[in-house]
Amino acid sequence: MGRLVVVSNRVPVPDKKGTAPAGGLAVALQSALEARGGLWLGWSGQSCGEDAIGPLKTLKDGNIDYALTDLTEKDVEEYYHGFANRVLWPICHYRLDLAEYGRREMAGYFRVNRFFASRLLPLIEEDDLIWIHDYHLIPLAAELRRQGVKNRIGFFLHIPWPAPDVFLTMPVHEELLTSLTAYDVIGFQTVHDRENFADCLARQGLSRRLGESRFSVGERTFTAKPYPIGIETEAFAALARRAGETTLHRRMLQSLDGKSLIIGVDRLDYSKGLTQRIDAFETFLTRHPDNQRQVTLLQITPKSRSEVPEYEAMQRAVAEQAGRVNGALGTVDWVPIRYVNRSLRRPALAGLYRMAKLALVTPLRDGMNLVAKEYIAAQNEEDPGVLLLSRFAGAAAELKEAVLVNPYDVEGTADAMARSLAMPVEERRERWKGLMATLRKNDVFVWCDGFLTDLAGATLPRIRAAS
Numbered sequence: 274m275g276r277l278v279v280v281s282n283r284v285p286v287p288d289k290k291g292t293a294p295a296g297g298l299a300v301a302l303q304s305a306l307e308a309r310g311g312l313w314l315g316w317s318g319q320s321c322g323e324d325a326i327g328p329l330k331t332l333k334d335g336n337i338d339y340a341l342t343d344l345t346e347k348d349v350e351e352y353y354h355g356f357a358n359r360v361l362w363p364i365c366h367y368r369l370d371l372a373e374y375g376r377r378e379m380a381g382y383f384r385v386n387r388f389f390a391s392r393l394l395p396l397i398e399e400d401d402l403i404w405i406h407d408y409h410l411i412p413l414a415a416e417l418r419r420q421g422v423k424n425r426i427g428f429f430l431h432i433p434w435p436a437p438d439v440f441l442t443m444p445v446h447e448e449l450l451t452s453l454t455a456y457d458v459i460g461f462q463t464v465h466d467r468e469n470f471a472d473c474l475a476r477q478g479l480s481r482r483l484g485e486s487r488f489s490v491g492e493r494t495f496t497a498k499p500y501p502i503g504i505e506t507e508a509f510a511a512l513a514r515r516a517g518e519t520t521l522h523r524r525m526l527q528s529l530d531g532k533s534l535i536i537g538v539d540r541l542d543y544s545k546g547l548t549q550r551i552d553a554f555e556t557f558l559t560r561h562p563d564n565q566r567q568v569t570l571l572q573i574t575p576k577s578r579s580e581v582p583e584y585e586a587m588q589r590a591v592a593e594q595a596g597r598v599n600g601a602l603g604t605v606d607w608v609p610i611r612y613v614n615r616s617l618r619r620p621a622l623a624g625l626y627r628m629a630k631l632a633l634v635t636p637l638r639d640g641m642n643l644v645a646k647e648y649i650a651a652q653n654e655e656d657p658g659v660l661l662l663s664r665f666a667g668a669a670a671e672l673k674e675a676v677l678v679n680p681y682d683v684e685g686t687a688d689a690m691a692r693s694l695a696m697p698v699e700e701r702r703e704r705w706k707g708l709m710a711t712l713r714k715n716d717v718f719v720w721c722d723g724f725l726t727d728l729a730g731a732t733l734p735r736i737r738a739a740s
């Protein structure tokens with residue numbers, strides 16, 4: 274069995290004490306890397322002047338080698354803030370209006386992918402399985418193939434793949450689609466994403482469909498299949514159970530003073546539907562006034578990508594909106610929305626999920642959404658809370674027993690909040706049992722194994738079989 278080589282834009286490098294940053298994806302990939310032996314390569318997060326890029330920074334932890342590369346300031350500007358976050362991210366989340374196409378950024382994106390390929394190339398061994406992650410690195414396999422790599426290479430897209438009418442608005446859509454055909458296995462979060470991808474290929478006449486998940490382009494065949502990502506279900510449930518003993522938990526309960534907690538946890542991102550959610554919460558409080566002074570919405574929203582102008586503007590807009598609702602509806606002893614712009618520690622988060630009677634997971638578009646899954650895993654089985662989930666999150670395809678809403682329908686979402694809070698305990702238990710069974714069956718280890726099994730079994734490119 275060959276090593277596993279993972280490539281992603283950022284790498285969760287363990288700290289000096291050997292503790293890896295928390296998060297299901299990191300844990301699952303690290304355990305797969307540990308089992309096979311492997312390498313994880315990505316950007317160090319540091320940028321430098323032109324010509325100042327030094328050798329890879331390396332670190333060994335057990336069976337895993339980490340390799341980090343710096344990028345130049347120009348690289349970061351064009352590849353990361355530019356094309357990845359101002360073109361691919363908005364396009365894949367159906368926000369054509371926010372996409373900023375610039376030739377410089379597009380060229381920078383392909384150039385940095387070439388650079389990643391050149392850094393990886395000397396490290397690859399013949400039997401390595403290579404697994405590349407996410408929208409930052411779509412052309413990486415094509416670059417590696419160009420430089421002679423014959424290994425099996427897989428790709429997993431964490432975000433949605435849009436419908437052809439949206440995807441094809443991108444000036445470089447053809448290059449991106451063609452470069453994806455250099456992979457052996459392409460993983461999506463949902464069937465819907467895979468079908469959108471297949472529709473894009475068909476529209477461009479780029480490949481033949483051989484079966485549900487098999488496609489061919491010239492001599493090459495590849496698999497494109499859904500692998501819905503999960504969480505570490507049991508570990509997260511245990512974390513939430515233990516959180517009841519902490520001081521934060523006691524302080525929080527005290528400060529709620531008998532009010533029901535509603536929770537939202539999202540990176541500050543326009544895809545997460547925060548504006549519509551706060552509107553819906555305000556509408557819920559005005560249409561169902563019995564709930565005033567009875568509930569508190571805790572919205573935890575760590576800042577992200579503040580260098581991108583849309584995010585900076587949104588930061589101000591959401592803070593103002595929450596302030597306005599608090600001003601209009603709050604009383605001297607009741608604040609309807611507690612808006613927190615900081616990141617909490619994972620155990621604290623697990624405890625707050627468990628305390629909350631209702632979770633609002635209402636993205637306008639989301640690849641999967643792990644918060645929805647974490648909230649369910651954190652519940653107390655005797656008295657579980659309710660998950661209100663956007664039908665436009667990938668998670669909605671699996672989490673059928675959640676209360677599904679259309680986040681664009683503010684009044685509909687507001688009424689669903691009222692219904693969820695009034696839901697009898699028997700119905701809550703019934704729904705939770707179904708949801709939890711799904712999370713147990715399909716946790717992050719199943720996701721990881723499923724992808725790697727397909728990748729390991731993928732037919733090798735013809736060119737290699739002939740040699």
Ligand code: GDG
Pocket residue numbers: 296297298431432502538539540573575615616617618619622639640641642643644645647
């Ligand atoms: C992308 C796709 C897909 C959030 N606030 C805090 C905190 N978090 C953690 C959550 C969760 C993670 O961040 C967020 O994951 P999501 O899945 O909800 O969203 P994205 O960041 O957009 O992730 C998404 C995912 O990739 C995986 O494939 O599901 O669709 O967009 O784990 O708990 N964690 C801590 N403190 C916080 O304040 N510790």
